[in-house]
Amino acid sequence: MIEVKNLNKSFKGISVLKNINLTIQDNEIYGLVGPSGVGKSTLLNCLTGLEIYQSGSIAIDGIKLETLSEFKMRQFRKNMGMIFQNFSLIGRKDAFHNIALPMECWKYPKNEIKNRVEELAELTGIQDKLKCRPSELSGGQKQRVAIARALVMNPKYLLCDECTSALDPKSTVAILGLLKNLQQKFKITIIVVTHEMDVIQNLCERMAILDKGEVSLTGNVKEIFENKPKELKELIGEDNQRISITLDIEDFVGVQKYLNETNTQYKVSGGF
Numbered sequence: 712m713i714e715v716k717n718l719n720k721s722f723k724g725i726s727v728l729k730n731i732n733l734t735i736q737d738n739e740i741y742g743l744v745g746p747s748g749v750g751k752s753t754l755l756n757c758l759t760g761l762e763i764y765q766s767g768s769i770a771i772d773g774i775k776l777e778t779l780s781e782f783k784m785r786q787f788r789k790n791m792g793m794i795f796q797n798f799s800l801i802g803r804k805d806a807f808h809n810i811a812l813p814m815e816c817w818k819y820p821k822n823e824i825k826n827r828v829e830e831l832a833e834l835t836g837i838q839d840k841l842k843c844r845p846s847e848l849s850g851g852q853k854q855r856v857a858i859a860r861a862l863v864m865n866p867k868y869l870l871c872d873e874c875t876s877a878l879d880p881k882s883t884v885a886i887l888g889l890l891k892n893l894q895q896k897f898k899i900t901i902i903v904v905t906h907e908m909d910v911i912q913n914l915c916e917r918m919a920i921l922d923k924g925e926v927s928l929t930g931n932v933k934e935i936f937e938n939k940p941k942e943l944k945e946l947i948g949e950d951n952q953r954i955s956i957t958l959d960i961e962d963f964v965g966v967q968k969y970l971n972e973t974n975t976q977y978k979v980s981g982g983f
């Protein structure tokens with residue numbers, strides 16, 4: 712379980728995350744959404760210990776990250792897989808060695824690495840691509856390599872930062888299906904940062920909306936999209952729709968009646 716309490720993070724005195732409180736349960740798929748620049752990636756980086764924070768606390772399975780030494784933090788990071796929009800693969804290595812990289816860094820025996828890479832390649836559907844370099848793969852295949860690499864150390868958490876934003880709709884659906892299957896197979900907790908509301912609705916059970924560095928709303932995805940609270944409307948731009956129409960005075964009376972009956976806000980300006 713991830714528990715974020717009163718988290719504050721700033722860069723060079725400029726506050727980015729303000730008093731963030733979040734709880735993410737084991738084995739759930741949790742969505743983080745919010746306008747560009749609101750601090751979503753920064754929050755993910757705080758969760759993986761890649762960014763320090765000025766105050767507050769992040770406890771993952773009861774371990775407070777702010778208390779970990781550098782060595783313990785490195786050990787802890789084995790538990791956190793990450794995938795990104797740009798895949799972050801190493802261009803000169805083939806898919807096999809991209810996936811194997813974390814295990815090689817931790818000096819696992821070669822046969823163990825081979826077995827694990829082949830198992831994950833099969834699960835992610837790239838068993839015939841292991842000798843290909845990233846430049847020889849499609850976007851969807853690159854993301855499958857990145858997912859396999861993120862899971863190679865058998866992490867408990869998988870953090871996805873805009874992981875389908877660079878993919879076409881068909882590849883997006885395939886990757887979302889793959890993530891769901893892997894979540895069930897390995898019983899991992901997945902945190903998804905995205906701009907795509909379809910991704911949230913298709914993949915996540917609960918979600919948080921970040922606004923101006925703060926959590927403006929948390930809750931069940933289905934309920935939030937059914938009830939459309941103002942926080943969601945603001946995010947998807949439905950709160951503020953303005954249309955401008957020109958009417959003859961005779962027509963205006965009927966339209967005005969309708970606007971009043973439907974509680975629609977309007978402004979009248981006259982002219983010839």
Ligand SMILES: Nc1ncnc2c1ncn2[C@@H]1O[C@H](COP(=O)(O)OP(=O)(O)OP(=O)(O)O)[C@@H](O)[C@H]1O
Nearest residue numbers: 722723727745746747748749750751752753754906
């Ligand atoms: N290393 C850094 N140094 C200084 N400022 C940073 C750094 N990283 C991020 N920021 C700033 O922190 C704010 C939040 O950035 P972040 O990337 O977390 O936003 P985001 O919500 O993920 O945005 P997007 O949806 O566009 O990816 C931005 O104003 C950004 O410029």
